[in-house]
Amino acid sequence: MAFAIKIDSNSSAIEAVMSQLLDIDAEKARLYEDIGLALTTSVQERFIGGFDVDGNPWKMSWRARMQSGETLRDTGRLMNSYTYNVLSNGVEVGTNVFYAPYLHFGATILPKTSQYITFAVGSHYRKVKQVVNPPRTQLGINSADEEMILNIVGSFIDEYLLRGT
Template identity: 35%
Template sequence: MAVSLKVRFEDAAPRAALARAAEGARDLTELMDQIGSVLVNGAVERIGQTNVAPSGTPWPKSLRAQLGGGEDGEPGAGNAGPTLHDTGQLMRSITELPAPTQVTVGSNMIYAGVHQTGATIRPKTKKALSFTLANGDAVTVGSVTIPARPYLGISEEESADIEELSLQYFADLLDEELR
């Protein structure tokens, strides 16, 4: 004798929850805003405190920080402060722009990209570059290489936070209809 069991999914609440989750997946702006906040906070912490790339690699100490009294503490009172935190402008300029399927995190400071990726600066019209160091010494050189000090990116901790936010976002969408 043949036996069969047929199960149908007709409950309105789970169907509504799945529809809401599907709709929520089309416009993730709210989730992207939360993810953006995690990434902005991470970049701010790297610039203002840790001086460590998202990968966990410590940044090369800047000459300004070396000449100005070291990395520890806030700028001022004879202390240059952390490497990318002279005036704090770069740190304060980090923003996020959420959209339905992505979030953009960055800075509009003209030098932001140089610090993120590094650069070699060479004179355009002269044979050498001349400038004054943080300690007041005047120098003339053929070029200046600024090492990359990545402050934007996703650390392991931020990745875990983003995963948790994402799971909670969809759990909330599903749960809202079931309450």
Template identity: 35%
Template structure:
């Protein structure tokens, strides 16, 4: 004869922790903010948006969007009980994330260094290279849902 007795104390402890964490949404939001920052770092490392490759830079060696590392290093995250935020305060971040056309404000042309010397142009159009885990259209990157669900489950069951 085989008899198995189950003790529900571990299940009760886990459920108690889940209920405690579920009533304190800051725990989950803090975990979401950290994961959004991690997804952003992953995008820089892979030069892609959730696996969809960025348009490569026109010239020069090295990784796209990481010439100096300033943009990548400027990424921060924060959380409240109701929000998880990831972003940057670098002025040129918007044009790289959303794409767009740059035109001169005070001169008749833009000037910049190229492999063949300096170029003078009336405008430069940059492609969208979304580095934050939310697309310019407001959609979470392809693997984002799965990653945030895993983080939420972990946050709900972790003793804080």
């Protein structure tokens, strides 16, 4: 048996609201656009504050410590690369920077062709057998993001319904 709700009304105000709700699909792209922009801003705020999705501070990187800089913000390339795509049924947030997953999930980097990884430190070279990058999550939805999304959706519905009445 199918489940259905039928609303019959003699009220033109109710009929107006119901007809608007039927047309809401045409406006969803604007809703997803607002959510995508808000989530992208949230990711960038994590970079600026140096904290993960749960609000925990990122472990300071070796480069940031040596240069009195900020972790994951040497050039700003990764932070500024996060963007969103509006889909027909939602929104996705991400980046096309190839090394983003290694910084988000963490990684152990091993030498490819020799026994050591060699890199410059100022005017000196350093040799190590491996480099361990701890996870520094950037993407994800925390409780503050959930609340923000619910507020965006609520405002969207309020505005959408009030516009036609």
